[in-house]
Amino acid sequence: MHVSGVAVFLVLIIGQGTADCPDGFVKHDTSCYLFSILRVSWIQAMKLCSVYGGELATIESREEEAFLETYLHHTWTTYNQTDGIWLGGTDLLVENEWIWAVSKEPITEYIRWAPGEPNSINNPGEDCLDFLPHKNFLWNDENCGKLLNFVCERSLLEGYVPPSILG
Numbered sequence: 001m002h003v004s005g006v007a008v009f010l011v012l013i014i015g016q017g018t019a020d021c022p023d024g025f026v027k028h029d030t031s032c033y034l035f036s037i038l039r040v041s042w043i044q045a046m047k048l049c050s051v052y053g054g055e056l057a058t059i060e061s062r063e064e065e066a067f068l069e070t071y072l073h074h075t076w077t078t079y080n081q082t083d084g085i086w087l088g089g090t091d092l093l094v095e096n097e098w099i100w101a102v103s104k105e106p107i108t109e110y111i112r113w114a115p116g117e118p119n120s121i122n123n124p125g126e127d128c129l130d131f132l133p134h135k136n137f138l139w140n141d142e143n144c145g146k147l148l149n150f151v152c153e154r155s156l157l158e159g160y161v162p163p164s165i166l167g
């Protein structure tokens with residue numbers, strides 16, 4: 001039985017290495033990404049990503065940013081595209097304290113604000129994070145009710161439990 005135990009172990013290792021993303025997602029590193037040209041508010045985007053078993057994308061490194069830029073350049077069409085694309089960051093809870101909404105991790109390690117951002121202009125302010133294809137994908141704080149395209153991300157890691165914000 002020892003040999004079959006090793007075999008099972010190897011299958012698990014191989015299975016983990018070749019884990020695939022669900023249909024419609026693209027794989028990069030340990031995540032799967034889905035770009036949607038639907039135009040929705042930030043909270044609607046959060047819910048839709050949850051339905052897809054993920055969350056609004058979090059960008060935690062220059063490398064991840066570069067992947068998303070390349071992916072979006074290839075996925076991008078002129079059909080129904082918006083000026084910004086929702087990401088999973090917000091300062092809805094405490095003004096000027098930006099966090100990744102699902103993990104609650106403060107956005108401090110990797111930051112990529114566009115010049116002059118976050119500026120929280122107009123009423124009711126701008127508490128949700130998007131990035132701007134027409135500005136080299138630099139970041140902006142945006143009115144959470146604005147209707148934008150969005151990117152979902154879900155982990156490929158073993159034991160990953162998709163976040164649920166649907167209650």
Ligand SMILES: [Ca+2]
Pocket residue numbers: 031057058059060064153
């Ligand atoms: Ca991420």
Ligand SMILES: [Ca+2]
Pocket residue numbers: 117118119120121126140141142
């Ligand atoms: Ca802004």
